[in-house]
Amino acid sequence: SYVLTQPPSVSVAPGETASITCGGNDIERMSVHWYQQRPGQAPLLLIYFDSGRPSGIPERFSGSNSGNTATLTISRVEAGDEADYYCQVWDNIGDHDYVFGGGTKVTVL
């Protein structure tokens, strides 16, 4: 089955830029979605179809997908961005599974 690989943690100072990667074999041929999960809360859709932003999501959050890596970028990081972030794809060719990355804990210094 398809595997998505994320770094376990990323640390960033307020006001700086955080980049969270999501690695997968030829991931650029797939649509990648990103979720934010704050402590004790349900996941929230952050980015869909590689770079789309749902209504209400700040422009500080952006996504890209190329080659074997998709990337979530958080610009001008705020304390409230401290959360776990997950990437996800739909493997509709293989096992018809919905695959999540292992998650990345973003710590705001």
Place this chain on the structure above:
Amino acid sequence: EELLVESGGALVQTGGSLRLSCVASGFSLSTYCMSWVRQAPGKGLEWVANIKEDGSEIYYVDSVKGRFTISRDYAKDSLDLQMNSVRAEDTALYYCARLYGYDVFDIWGQGTMVTVSS
């Protein structure tokens, strides 16, 4: 506002059964493909099962095949997950989630906790 609310989570013994339910407000469940996603304590997200709008296609993660059944109650406009022969590794917070375009989970409930204990 579009919301999902799960119920039915409980403490259950290994080998036992449990039925989870999910209802929506602000939209009709029956017009969307719906899923269950779980999260073990301190762990990441794991997709469990999904069912198309008309119930014509159903898929499960390998670890629950033959034990869990996802279904819809169109009269109640609800989504269910029947969990049989539960194991310790099924212990998790179970989220009901709406699928948009069959690709992405755009609406999530707050989850219902299932604890399997011997």
